[in-house]
Amino acid sequence: MSKVAVILSGCGVFDGAEIHESVLTLLALEENHAEYQCFAPDIEQYHVINHLTGDEMPEKRNVLVESARIARGNIKPVSELNVDEFDALIFPGGFGAAKNLCDFAFKGKDCNVEPSVLKAAKAFAEANKPVGFICIAPAMIPKIYGEQVALTIGNDEQTATAIEAMGGEHVCCPVSEFVVDEKHKVVSTPAYMLAGNISEAASGIRRLVAKVLELASQ
Amino acid sequence: MSKVAVILSGCGVFDGAEIHESVLTLLALEENHAEYQCFAPDIEQYHVINHLTGDEMPEKRNVLVESARIARGNIKPVSELNVDEFDALIFPGGFGAAKNLCDFAFKGKDCNVEPSVLKAAKAFAEANKPVGFICIAPAMIPKIYGEQVALTIGNDEQTATAIEAMGGEHVCCPVSEFVVDEKHKVVSTPAYMLAGNISEAASGIRRLVAKVLELASQ
Numbered sequence: 285m286s287k288v289a290v291i292l293s294g295c296g297v298f299d300g301a302e303i304h305e306s307v308l309t310l311l312a313l314e315e316n317h318a319e320y321q322c323f324a325p326d327i328e329q330y331h332v333i334n335h336l337t338g339d340e341m342p343e344k345r346n347v348l349v350e351s352a353r354i355a356r357g358n359i360k361p362v363s364e365l366n367v368d369e370f371d372a373l374i375f376p377g378g379f380g381a382a383k384n385l386c387d388f389a390f391k392g393k394d395c396n397v398e399p400s401v402l403k404a405a406k407a408f409a410e411a412n413k414p415v416g417f418i419c420i421a422p423a424m425i426p427k428i429y430g431e432q433v434a435l436t437i438g439n440d441e442q443t444a445t446a447i448e449a450m451g452g453e454h455v456c457c458p459v460s461e462f463v464v465d466e467k468h469k470v471v472s473t474p475a476y477m478l479a480g481n482i483s484e485a486a487s488g489i490r491r492l493v494a495k496v497l498e499l500a501s502q
Numbered sequence: 503m504s505k506v507a508v509i510l511s512g513c514g515v516f517d518g519a520e521i522h523e524s525v526l527t528l529l530a531l532e533e534n535h536a537e538y539q540c541f542a543p544d545i546e547q548y549h550v551i552n553h554l555t556g557d558e559m560p561e562k563r564n565v566l567v568e569s570a571r572i573a574r575g576n577i578k579p580v581s582e583l584n585v586d587e588f589d590a591l592i593f594p595g596g597f598g599a600a601k602n603l604c605d606f607a608f609k610g611k612d613c614n615v616e617p618s619v620l621k622a623a624k625a626f627a628e629a630n631k632p633v634g635f636i637c638i639a640p641a642m643i644p645k646i647y648g649e650q651v652a653l654t655i656g657n658d659e660q661t662a663t664a665i666e667a668m669g670g671e672h673v674c675c676p677v678s679e680f681v682v683d684e685k686h687k688v689v690s691t692p693a694y695m696l697a698g699n700i701s702e703a704a705s706g707i708r709r710l711v712a713k714v715l716e717l718a719s720q
Contacts, residue, residue, distance in 0.1 A: 295513065295521075296571035303513075303572055307525040307700070314701040335570035336577065343561075352553035353514035354521055356694075359554065476574075482525070483532040 286318040286371040286500045291362060291401060292351035293324065293380030297476070298333035300347070302378030305418050305475050306354045308486050309376050312493035321370075324351035325400050326361040330383040347384050362400040367407035371500040374493070375405075377419020377475055388423040393449040397427045414469035414499035416492050422472040426450035429468055436463040438474030460487040462495055469499045504536040504589040504718045509580060509619060510569035511542065511598030515694070516551040518565070520596030523636050523693050524572045526704050527594050530711035539588070542569035543618050544579040548601040548608075565602050580618040585625035589718040592711070593623075595637020595693055606641040611667040615645045632687035632717035634710050640690040644668035647686055654681040656692030678705040680713055687717045 290309060294300020313320045326348040332341040352359045375381060382389035386397040397405070405428045408415050417425060422435040426447060436457035437443050444454040455463045462473040473488035508527060512518020519542075531538045544566040550559040570577045593599060600607035604615040615623070623646045626633050635643060640653040644665060654675035655661050662672040673681045680691040691706035 297574050300571075302574075303521060304525050304528070304574070307522050308529070310522070311526070311700050311704060314699055334567055335573075335575050336567045338575070349552055349554045353518075355553075356515050356520075356522070357553050357556070481532055482529050486529060 286497050287369065288313055288318050288320045288372045288374060289365055289370045290320050290322050290374050290376065291324065291385070291404070292322055292354055292359070292376065293378060293384045294329050294347050295350040295353045296333070296335050297378045298335055298338070299329055299331055299383065300350055300378055300380035301354060301376050302419060302476055303354060304482050304485055305376040305378065305489060308489045309374055309418065309493060312490045316494055316497050318497055322351065322355035322359040323362045323365050324348040324359060325385065325398050326363070327384065327398065347380070362404050365404040367411050367413065370413070372414045372416070372496050373405065373408045374416040374496060375418060375421035377421045377477070379420070381419065381421040382423055386424050386427065392446040395423070395427065397424050402428065409468065412469060414471065414496045416496040417470065417472040418489060418492065419475040419477050423447055425470060426452040429470070433468045433470050434463055434465040435470060435472045436474060438477035440477060459484045460491070462488060462492045464495055471495045471499070504715050505587065506531055506536050506538045506590045506592060506714070507583055507588045508538050508540045508592050508594065509542065509603070509622070510540055510572055510577070510594065511596060511602045512547055512565050513568040513571045514551070514553050515596045516553055516556070517547055517549055517601065518568055518596055518598035519572060519594050520637060520694055521572060522700050522703055523594040523596065523707060526707045527592055527636065527711060530708045534712055534715050536715055540569065540573035540577040541580045541583050542566040542577060543603065543616050544581070545602065545616060565598070580622050583622040585629050585631065588631070590632045590634070590714050591623065591626045592634040592714060593636060593639035595639045597638070599637065599639040600641055604642050604645065610664040613641070613645065615642050620646065627686065630687060632689065632714045634714040635688065635690045636707060636710065637693040637695050641665055643688060644670040647688070651686045651688050652681055652683040653688060653690045654692060656695035658695060677702045678709070680706060680710045682713055689713045689717070
């Protein structure tokens with residue numbers, strides 16, 4: 285049975301992990317007979333967004349504490365993620381992936397990945413273990429791999445251009461499909477970069493999870 | 503195409519709507535070709551729980567604003583729920599159903615249902631439109647229907663006793679099944695009252711959603 289680490293970035297599409305994508309990832313892992321353990325960086329969120337109005341709220345929240353809502357309390361800090369204990373890694377999306385796990389939402393091609401997340405993800409890359417990136421999370425791929433990796437964030441031209449400026453190879457991809465870089469064992473799918481509803485997001489995420497697990501069992 | 507109202511109670515199992523149950527409900531609705539609209543009461547949460555530690559946090563959060571995280575912003579106050587626009591209603595669970603939508607978690611059989619939620623749910627009962635209750639949400643059924651309705655919260659004896667003291671008829675039920683009261687068109691399933699993982703919760707929720715939609719189309 286494969287064991288997969290899932291790194292969350294908070295709880296809510298506008299300032300954290302996209303909730304549907306995160307839950308669909310956990311469901312697909314179990315339905316493919318894999319075990320999972322959730323992780324998140326123990327850092328303050330970049331900001332807190334009122335998801336009803338879209339306005340910023342005068343609050344502070346912690347990424348690990350809020351991610352624990354999605355994980356029903358069963359979550360660990362990313363600093364405790366030991367690559368030897370896992371067969372694969374998956375990053376669900378949401379703005380949290382671009383605001384908390386890295387600062388791509390603000391700095392574009394000049395972004396940096398949060399140190400504990402970068403260290404964990406690099407360990408999977410160096411071990412040539414498969415990693416899945418959902419929605420906007422693929423923006424981190426060039427910084428993690430340091431060489432050209434085929435990936436998708438759907439078809440948004442501005443985002444794709446920034447990713448290519450970092451050295452990524454962007455491939456346009458419909459919501460129900462995924463892009464795989466077999467050499468680096470990197471799988472990505474657009475999910476809510478393109479999805480108009482939850483079942484569209486589910487279609488690509490199910491296929492991404494199956495592909496990640498297939499690569500993990502090779 | 504059936505249109506279903508979904509009433510959320512926050513965002514997180516310990517102080518709000520159970521996130522997996524909520525997302526699985528939305529997914530099952532779409533995969534059964536139904537439309538949904540999320541609602542939540544525009545009230546302060548009973549409290550805020552740190553889902554990492556289980557401790558109460560010195561914060562205030564609003565049920566509608568936090569529920570909007572699960573709904574990706576597309577949510578309305580329960581006070582705007584017009585029964586004539588919907589074919590059915592579903593309540594996902596989580597402690598929020600017993601702390602925010604009613605006070606069953608604190609008062610047991612002497613609980614009261616939040617007024618805007620009670621008004622909306624009674625309107626579905628009076629119109630004889632089907633209503634689904636997941637996890638601990640069935641604790642509200644006796645207060646909504648005011649007569650004996652068959653229901654389940656799994657097999658927890660203390661909870662079942664309190665519900666029977668309010669006039670409910672508790673039926674023990676495994677996680678992958680549901681209980682239906684055909685006369686009142688009330689469907690319930692234990693989900694995380696019993697589920698050990700997300701796929702177990704999904705099994706009962708999928709069947710509950712299908713049954714609610716079947717009743718709605720009669």
